[in-house]
Amino acid sequence: LLAGAPVAESTFYSNVQKPGAIYKCDVLKNECTQLPTGVEKCGKTCKSESDNQWLGVSLSRRPSNGDILACGHRWKNVFFSQKDNQNKLPHGVCFQFSSDFSHSTHYIPCYRDHQRKFGEDYGSCQAGISNFLTEDLMIMGAPGSSYWTGSVLVYNMSSKVFAAYVDDENTVLYGSYLGYSVSAGHFLHPYSMEIVGGAPQHSQTGKAYIFTMEGNTLTILNETSGSQLGSYYGACVCAVDLNADGLSDLLVGAPMFSTVREEGRVYVYINQGQVDMKEAEFMLMGSDSYAARFGETMADLGDIDDDGYPDVAIGAPQEEELRGAVYIYNGRMSGVTSRFSQRITGSALGHSLSMFGQSISGGIDVDGNGYPDVAVGAFLSDAAVVIRTRPVVTVEASLFLPVGVNRSVATCVENGLPAVCVEVNVCFKVQGKAIPGLIELKYNLSADVKHKEAFPFRFYFHSNGTSNVTAGRVRAKHGETTCNKHLAYMRKDVRDIFTPVHFDVQYDLGEHRVGSRAASSLTPLKAVLQQREGQTNRVMNQTQFVRYCAWENCSTNLQVFAHLVLPQSYNNMPFFALGNGKTIMLNTTLVNVGDDAFLPKLHVRFPNNLHFIRVLDAEEKHVSCEINEEEKANTTLDCSVGNLYIPALSKLNISFLLDVNQNSSAGDLTISINATRENYENKDLLHDNLAYLTLPLRYGVDFNVHGFVTPTSFVFGDPDLMPVDCYNQKINYTFKVMNLGPSKALDAKVEIAIPQVLVPHPDRLIRVTDLQTTQGQCHVKNSSWPLKDDCNINKPPFYKDLVFYLSKISKRILFCSRADGTCLTIQCNFGNMNMGKEVTINIEVELNPAVLQISPGRHAIMQMDSSISVTSPVRDNGTIMVNDDVSAIVKLEAHNSQKLPPIVAQIIIGFSLCLGLAIFGMLVFCLWK
Template identity: 25%
Template sequence: GPSPPSDQFGRVASSKKFQTGFLRPSIVSILIGAPKANTSQPNVNEGGSVYLCPWSQGQSNCSVVHFDNEGDRRFHVNDVDVQVEFKSHQWFGATVRSHGNTVLACAPRYYWRTEHAAPFSDVTGTCYLSVDNLKTFVEYAPCRSHQSGGFSCLFQDGKIVLGGPGSFYWQGKSSTKEIVKAYYPSYFLLSVTGQIQTHQVQGSYDDSYLGEHGPLLHTMGSYFGYAVAATDINNDGMEDLVVGAPMFMQRGSNGLRWEEVGRVYVYLQRRPLLFEPRLPHLGGTQAFGRFGSSLAPLGDLNQDGFNDIAIGCPFGGDDQQGLVLIYNGHASGLMDMPTQTLAGQWASGTFPASFGYALRGNKDLDHNGYPDLIVGAFGVDKAVLYRARPIVNASASLMLQPTMINPEEKSCTVSNGNETISVSCVNLSFCLSANGKHLPADLGFVVEVQLDHLKQTQKESSVRRTLFLDSQQPSLRKTITMANGGRTCHDTRIYLRSEGEFRDKLSPIYVTLNFSLDPLASLDLHGLRPILKYQTTHLIEQKAQIQLDCGEDNICVPDLKLAVYGDRTEVYLGDDNSLTLTFNARNEGEGGAYEAELYMVLPPDADYSGIARNNALTCSYEAENQTRSLVCDLGNPMKSGTSLWAGLRFTVPRLKDTYNTVQFELQIRSVSRPDKLLFPPPNWRMSHSLQEGQDIGSEIQHVYELVNNGPSMISQSVLELRCPLRAQGHELLYPVEIITQGPLNCSSNHTLNALKLKVRNKLARTHVHMHRCMQAGTHTHTLAHNGCTRLLIIYIHRHSSQILQYIVPLWIIILAILAGLLLLALLIYVLYKMGFFKRSNPYGTAMEKAQLKPQASSEA
């Protein structure tokens, strides 16, 4: 069937419950066990069966393999007819294995009366062996003389290895040839020549959990060993062990309740029969999912030289539909996280679908060069074949040349309607290469390149600052066809739009390339579509910068100054009171100020009228809730040395006699990139001669603003700031000075600028008439409704290379534990006094109980 694009496998379904082996390499077929199937055996109920299903692209037509057609055998003992075996509910087909033309199928719940006089039978199990393509069958039941309890089996070096987990650690290894040679139809085959097995030990070893390593807390009851698989995971030439413990429990997220999540242990074989646990173990994540119930070696699924493993979680998933998780191997064991998750397609009903109850892999059924996987869904009588798809190893590269775009160098032209304009441009090139095993001759890819995409802000919509020169679009999409093992490249150009089309010149221009396999490409000869290797880096990113007017280092350090003057000093009640505020904005720094602007908050008494004549200034008026503001563009950039004079006109028609001043709040500001800095700077060393603040470290400025948006005034307000000056005995921040605007009285318990260092670049302080927006009291200050003030603190950074870690002292932990125990004892005592622990008598006195009706007494 067709393969979903997101899966590493395709799938085709066949019926019946699942355990499987493989045979006939030329004609691929699948053996599927149905342990609860009804058969034609007389007087046998749900004896179980095995189905042979020839594999094909469509639905498979399965047929029953008649390993055993007989009913229960009976013997005449002392003229009494005695039933000696019980095949009903024996689960024949629960274990099926194959090796070449040899097939073994077992019934782990087969009962046998070990002694004729015994009143009951024992679960001994039995197996049937075929070595000639299912033509003749030999019964092999080595546990009829012992109490067993189920079989697990495998073929190894031409021999059969059987395990009986319910017996006394019995394990047998017998040659298939010796089994066939020793078989006689009327004789029960219990052992053969050359058979190797473990023997019963003394009773002192009962319940010793021999073979389980680690604390019993982790292994007892976890069903450690419920599933075992052997494969060379780390490609060192020796087979490693993977062990499932599907009922392993661990503490839940709250730390109190235990949850059964399952666990899988990986043991790497370092020397012959010397296994080393690989940590950490693989843990399930879903309660009662039974992670580790089944294991299947997959072979080298992704063709990276390391074998992979499938782990069943038959009750996992959001709807308990069952999951199978694929873990890839590497030099150190298995990956910590699955690279693929297969989910069951059947919803959980009255009986769980149990998708993943059984697994088989490491066989290439469709001969496409990759091993496939069969998953059994016990609860819905389904077996699903997942066909591995070919793996493509692909890589891409992306390059911009140059990475700095100079707006002054316009080397390209674009057509803008009827006009051709010159623009600044850079070269963009990307290359793609791909290879893999058993791939189609030609591979199809879809490559998409996205140019700079800004996040939306409150001021402007998202805008692309660069476009492709050929299409004048911000994205490029190409479909590429290339040969397996080939490499292809594509060259183009991108250009910077004109300065009037965007504002942000500081943020990097990110260029991203994303590639994937073409979903419309032709399928391979086996009807499968290749997929990319899971470690493939699909997304590649490069960035460019716009050349700034900021010197050779392209870092701007503006120094903005603002002075404001009014054309009148008095205003009158009842008058329109037209006035003009003239301001002088200057940049005295060494670099341009980008997105520089004048920001003004209008008082409630005033209205904005416009810009004074002969002023080349652009301003926008904004109103949000009860705050009205004015923003004027001062340049992008406002170059170093710029001194700009402009006038703003206002009217003040709503004066009240409550206040004796009208206050305007003005601020000159610009953006800076980056907005986050890491300290100390690269290659910075502290000076031995501390004379200036820069000798300690780079300057950090914090600006805090207090705003009262409530309907009432606040009196006696206090702002408390705590700053980390030291951390674990190391100096961190060095405070220099506090600058306030408004009637604030600030104090500090730390000496500011204790070393009396000289500060070269103090913050520009502009004192503007009518700038205050707070009223001051004698010892407290009142924050008026919609009032505001600014508090500025300057710090010098120092010794921030340490990672801050705060450790709780041991005595605090001990004290907390003792306090908790004392509180618990007190609570128990109070409950005892209240009679909480006294058992109540539902019938009162003995006399009252005797008077109960017989019916009530019987119900009681």
């Protein structure tokens, strides 16, 4: 184990104050010694000062040969400060150690001959605050370059070429601290190598950059940004192939991300190819603890759970008041688990450690068991801990059952009597890397785990009384399959022979005997059971009872037929009239034309404005229904039918009584009936298991209208009566409209028509003086007929009066037709009329009798027919009118008085006197002769 101690005193240079040190520790002996370091010569204008250089602030290992790179970012060149103690240049220094620590080489990548200014270029670059080694590249962060804009420095150990990021386009802002963290991975393709650098102070939100190396310069390929001010996004970066697709993914730590205070977060970016980094929908957050600074350190551990995907460790060094913790997250095909699989604290390891998790390193197998281990530093405790990875056991479990169970064949003996039983074989195969000793597996075997709740378990084990559960153990060697045999006995009173019998085995690791160890090696660790994504330590298999069936796979074949019995019909179309208070009968027929149907059910689904009342003859037909109202708009009846099963080639008639909510609106309701069963039915036979019915809800309306008039007749044309007002005859009309139901009438309207002229004359015959209704509103419609509205009525000449009175008595009928302008039209809107509601309309009119004497057109008897008719509602999709034409006629007769005007009477008397004298003279003359 190598551990950096940045503020340690040197055992080699007593005149140097706290330069820091690199310790080499023997894990078995728990002994540590310092590695010699020092800078003797560094350049023409260079003089080394190693005081407080923080050697060991960053450590990394070259994967191929084990070379080590250790840096102290506060190493200073004091050449230009020898006289005035000014312009000490903190270049930073890194030491490369060979894997056997026999020799070391130092690098001062920021040193330039004759460079003396502190902030410009690389004068204060502080190289080595972070470092990372690959096969060919030595990567060092230099956050102090160019006035703390920062940079990333790369040395190619094969070509001996130094490269650096030069921000010529001002992409990175001043004070960004680029290089605070570094990493490297395969971002473009599996064989390329790209560099990652974090800039936690960029715009106060932080950024992470992915660079490609071209000659001696670095070019930005991709950049990601933090989402919160002051979160220090980019303080730690880790390139790791989480989904094992050959391309590196990226984790970026933001240890000061806060919801309350500095809980810390880690952003996850999955490489879609060609550096197309897709941010995950979640962030890693550890335990989300107060001031934990989760994400301050991260390390690629390799595949510690042997599932083929690399895993990562993330430190939260200030969690639990600086005690610290380390979290393990597992790589997966989709990327990484959102929840940690393990949380490790110093106290859990039996030590009181502070800032445990301040540094993490992984990927090295310390104990030689084939699994990479983890080293964790506890900065405030001057301690480092090696955490060994336990071997991972992969178990392949199998459960073998006979194809079928024959109830008539007893192959076992129970209490000296033949018994039906099932042979159950439980087998395990244990695999894994370098698993020592024997692995014991303990398991629980359960019989009939999916039995119907209404029935008892159908099988049991003798080893545990009559329980359906038994326990067992096996001891298996690596790569071998080991089996145990169990007998499950069938109960005598089994009634359910349709449902398959499921057996279930659940297992876990038992005792692990690892054997003794050599004195020069670490104690072998006991194995743990592998937990792959979506995997459970459970295996299930099934068998079924042997049945003699006519159909393939013993398939049932249910068919559903249904129809509604409705209380009303119109033109041979049944419907349900809202408000009639009657019930609906839903008749269903369930037919089984296949093999026996076990535990059949009918699921009747209908809208919530229908209510279930009961099933007719439910006890006789073994029908039991449960109401399911989980949906807001619909209700489902789940009805068990028949006694356990419906036999083959049989049918069952079931009638449901339903009620309709009287506040429902008109429309078509859909009722579905679906038949199910617990045993098998071929997919191509399922189409007739479902039936749909339409329930037409309508407003059924039947109006009754009638009217009367007072007086029913009157006499006009009396010459002795000379009224002052020409409209001297008062008439009262009364009309009554009643809704006989059975439903309410929506927007009820009527129209009343009263003759108002004597065609072809324009003189007004009547006028309305009062109009009242007991519901709604009525108004007089404007007439299209040109009316003369005064009392100057032209009287006929006397000879026409003479002819009229001498003529035969005749009768004329005045009537109205639709859209007739010769009639006075009154329209009434009653709104909604409930069933049984009666509305009365009272109309008071005044009539001008003189209009009836206009000639031509007058008759001795004038009959005025007034009509009332319902104009709304009309028959449509929501309303059914029981009677097509709803109207009534009210008759009013006007009788001419037949009294002669004085002048006509005088003419008739004079004419009669002359005629009488002439006749008398003729008689006298005849007698004289």
